[in-house]
Amino acid sequence: MAKLTLEQWQEIRAKREAGAKFQELAREYNVTHQAIQKRAKAENWGDGSDVEDVIRRKVAEKVARIRRTENPEKKAEAIDAEAERKAAVISRHREEWGKVTDVIEATVQSLEKKDNRTASGLVKLAKTMAEATKIQQEGERKAWGLDIVIDPASLRKMTDAQLEALASGKTIL
Structure with missing residues (x-):
């Protein structure tokens, strides 16, 4: 053989x-x-x-630009590079929510100063920013494969071996 x-x-x-x-x-x-x-x-x-x-x-x-290779160093580099790309998306998402938080804090400060007109405009801006950020980030998370959702009904159809593979992070076929 x-x-x-x-x-x-x-x-x-x-x-x-x-x-x-x-x-x-x-x-x-x-x-x-x-x-x-x-x-x-x-x-x-x-x-x-x-x-x-x-x-x-x-x-x-x-x-992910990951190819099966006999060279574990090349595979590790490809995995690390993809993890860096996905981590950059998550970091940017956090920064974007920070901007929404800044507008909310400005709203609170306006209310404390009894500037209701400014606060009213800032509340509307914060709401619009939050909704737009949520929509954009949900789409990006799907595109980047960052949020994997499993239908509970599909779990019931899986064999014990498939469930074990899922639990250990392996691809299930």
């Missing part, structure tokens, strides 16, 4: 997730079907029945 390269394992995974059978892949790559099954189970490969999950995983890897 041949020792497979990372690229060959990636090919096998892609073919398996497209619906290829373990025996077919074993013959094609001159490896036992048990070896493929073991790796598929360990890495939670799909079997071709739900291509949407496979597509989501591949899109996430491409967006």
Whole structure:
């Protein structure tokens, strides 16, 4: 039996997730079907029945610019770079809410000075800013994958192995 390269394992995974059978892949790559099954189970490969999950995983890897590589240092660098990009978005979001807070504080100061006309305008400004900030940031958080929402009904359909994988932070296929 041949020792497979990372690229060959990636090919096998892609073919398996497209619906290829373990025996077919074993013959094609001159490896036992048990070896493929073991790796598929360990890495939670799909079997071709739900291509949407496979597509989501591949899109996430491409967006994060993370490729499967034999070089762990390159993968760690790519992961760190993506974490930095997402952290920058979160930091900017915090700064934006700070601006809304500044307007609210100015409103309170105007009220303390009995300047109701200024306070009234500032209250309207704070409300508008808060609503616009919320809408913008919700969209950005979705686009950046910062808020992952899981439908509780989908959890009931998962196997124990899938729930374990989810709990450990692995991609579920």
